[in-house]
Amino acid sequence: MASSTVTSAQPPPQPDRPPRPNLVFRQLRGRRSPAEFAAAVRRAAREIGERVSCDARYVGRVETGEIRCPNYAYERVFLHMFPGRTLTDLGFAPRSSVRGRRARTGATAADPVVPVSHRPEPVAPEGETPGTARPYDRGNPYTHDDHEESDVLRRAFMRGGTATAAAASLGPLGLALDAAAAERPVRRCGAGALEEAVRQIRLLDDRHGADGLYRRAAAPLRAAYALLDAGAMRQATADRLYAGAGELALSVGWLAHDSGRYDDARSHYAEALATARMTGDPALEAHAFCNTAFLARDAGRPREAVRAAQAAQRAARELGSARLLSLLALREAGGWAGLADRVGCERALARAQALFDRGPAGADPDWMSFYGEAELAGLEAQCWSALGDWPRAARHARRAVELQDPHFTRNTALYTAELADDLARGGRPDAAAAAGLRVLELLGEVQSTRVRTMLAGTARVLLPHRGAREVSAFLDRHRALARTA
Template identity: 75%
Template sequence: MASSKVTSSQPTPARPPRPNLVFRELRGQRSPAEFAAAVRRAAREIGERVCCDARYVGRVEAGEIRCPNYAYERVFLHMFPGRALTDLGFAPRASVRGRRAQVPGETHGSHEPYETQNTHDPLGHHEIHALHETYEESDVLRRAFMTGGGATVAAASMGQMGPAFDAAAAGRPVRRPGTSDVYAVEEAVRRIRLLDDRHGADGLYRRASTPLRAAYALLDAGATRQTTADRLHSGAGELAISVGWLAHDSGRFDDARSHYAEALATARMTGDDGLEAHAFCNSAFLARDAGRPREAVRAAQAAQRVGRSLGSARLMSLLALREAGGWAGLADRTGCEQALVRAQILYERGRSDADPEWMSFYGEAELEGLEAQCWSTLGDWTRAARHARRAAHLQDPHFTRNIALYTAELADDLARGGRPDEAAAAGMRVLDLLDQVQSSRIQTMLAGTARVLLPHRRASGVSGFLERHASLPRTA
């Protein structure tokens, strides 16, 4: 590709961004976090998926984003019908197409077009939040999301992450990483989370290990600026946790333990309390699933010690649930109940700007689902089924994997609680979702339910479930 002709070696003087006062007025009395939640809800209403948070809202209001990408445009126009982008305080798309913000440490000719304010902050105090919010959406990737299977989607999503990132993934020497490489790492984390929500882990794990190796190769290359290095460490740690979760959910517990340990070491090297709390949180969940409940309690308590300073009640609520799961595994009903009560109280304090981005999955459905698992472990099948049913009902339809997970939990609780016909019906609903979801965890749960239902083959619907389950292809 021919490079653009440069007519001057002097950079164009940057204009300060102009605040978007119209957008600020539309937010009204809602906090940035509350407005971001409204944006995400509106996106789900029209089948879009955006990772809007308070920081993104702040960037829009500060004028850093002169014109949103196409996904956000559709969401905003849905939220404010009858208005054009210019009525929302944005610049016309034609006036910003092809422009981009220059980022420190980046060379010319190795970037994509941005749709943001064309500014440059030499002090590095004014960085763009996320690659996926400024790139124009890829039609190829979008079609892969809509029509592809897990492997197809993963292949489309893990490529084209940026020149340095791709070079690192291929094992080639890379230049010192800059802000654009940080964006690529952070985007890889978001893509993995999105794909897991929709399709489950089994088709993604092996492909996701490539961007993880690339992230740590970029760390080894060494960033020139400390702010870039810190963000790269944080991004690499979050990526290690995401890949670890894929290993965890697909039954590769030793691999998951290794990835979580890698994330924990990265967090401690840089003093990143948020990353450390996340790593301990996932380690607690893994320990519970791997049959090490005392370790689960200790890891959850360690996460709470480091997470307390972060100021997020929702984070502390989730960590209390992780502790409750460990106590349940130890058959300590009192310890479990106390942790569950604490989790509920903390949850009811509501969301805040301090909530980590990775906790977007944690809503009332997940709270109910994790409590169901605790009661199931304690053998209280009736209470477990009640919470599992609530979880499946409350879950946003975009989180296909979680709907399948909660419904599988419900089927198992009903089967063990002596309600085989209802269990078979729930199991059938899970089987209907398995063409979209690939999760060894869910398949293992279904297999356990099928074993429990075998003596009840004559009950209504049970034989049909057992026959259909038996016809499933066996995963390696």
């Protein structure tokens, strides 16, 4: 392990030197997957009142040495997680060695160029002079414009009606989005800002659900496509912008999906799929088909759900992620369940479980951080529910609730609503009412039309049992909530 006595006197590395892997940090992660470690980082942040958008990709960037020194929020979290250590003990470079790096002058013939009508102006960090923009790293297209240390592009994007500003102001957090600012043209931003927007939107959705987020999230999506219209300086940057815009379209589409705006969701998913096909991005294509399959199932088009899930599996076949294929098999199972094809559903469920058991891998997409044992159990519960096997559905739904990471508040509410509905339809009204009351408590923090719709269906099933004390309490509270919604 690096000594804590290392000082900042050592000279910074040359811009073209490849990043040095952070083996210390990788050792500290241990046997946890990047997504699991990222979840631990977010939990540690909440313990000390910090808010960080840590995901598997961020962990990977630290371990490969792309992030040589974290920003101050991450620093506080890491030092909380590993008390008694310094940043250098954790394998990071001293902060003073990564500030004020000079840009490399001149491009090389090896750098592919995308024709542009006008190019974004470089933006200097706050408190620094122009000309200190970060160097390009030709060895890694994901390093040249968004080091975590100063978040230059993120702040630039914020000044232009940005994705991060919009995401940070979404929903039940109670902050208003400046609609006029959101319409201003975005001129000074980059792919890092798009990726941060996607992370922020997903984190807010995990905690609060989609209803308060969707309309505000449309502003960063417009900004993303304004970036693409403006052009990019390098091919690597252009590819990254397209991938970021596609993922953002999927995130916004999911917000529409979860808030019951199915036509809007279908449009956003189609937009992401077109972007994936245009750029030859199989990972984005698999994600777009995955969401399309889920939407088709919820919209009552089970055969389309099966076909979309199968198309997603074809796109994902060479990506090297068993967990992704497991999730896609579950999407297929949901379609078969909607078709009342028990055999097809059981085969897909068995395949999903076998693929899941292979464990996590470095190729698992960042957006799949939600997919663990809890989600596997929750999606299987939905399949058995669609097939009318209420006791089996309730067992899986209860397991999903028990296994769910507390960070995913929305999913906790969803699984508990699923459990309440399965119990009600399975002839256990008192237990269903108790689960329904737990969902009502979570709805103060979660805004999801999908969860509310499920709970309304449960209330209708429980009406004949209103003479029972707990059922009556649930129905009264549900009625009061419906009046204020």
